[in-house]
Amino acid sequence: MSAANAARLYCDKLNRARTMFEAGNPKEAQDVCLQLINEPRCPKLYQIEAWTLHAECHPDNYWAANDSLYKALVMCVRCELSASFPPTS
Numbered sequence: 001m002s003a004a005n006a007a008r009l010y011c012d013k014l015n016r017a018r019t020m021f022e023a024g025n026p027k028e029a030q031d032v033c034l035q036l037i038n039e040p041r042c043p044k045l046y047q048i049e050a051w052t053l054h055a056e057c058h059p060d061n062y063w064a065a066n067d068s069l070y071k072a073l074v075m076c077v078r079c080e081l082s083a084s085f086p087p088t089s
Contacts, residue, residue, distance in 0.1 A: 003074070010036060010046045017053055026057040044079050048072045 017032035036042050036050040051072035055065040 006041060007046075010039070010042045014041070014046050014049055016040055017050070021053060021057060030054055030057040044075060048075055051075070 013036055017029040017036070021029035022027075023070065033050040033054040033083055037047055039047075042050075043062065051068050055068035055072075058064040058068070
């Protein structure tokens, strides 16, 4: 699968999760988000957005939402650090 097709696939999954959440099905949206989060081939940007949506699926559970947002922040920092220090050959 090409990189463009893979990105399109994960983008479609994330959009489907958003649609489920907006339709009032946070549990189903949460399941899709967890699939994206745990997929190593999923682009980091989509994983971060999945963490954010995962947090929104827990409106009454402050600690679960806080944990999801913290993990998204950690992923952002890792991406920034890896972009700041490219590997040398």
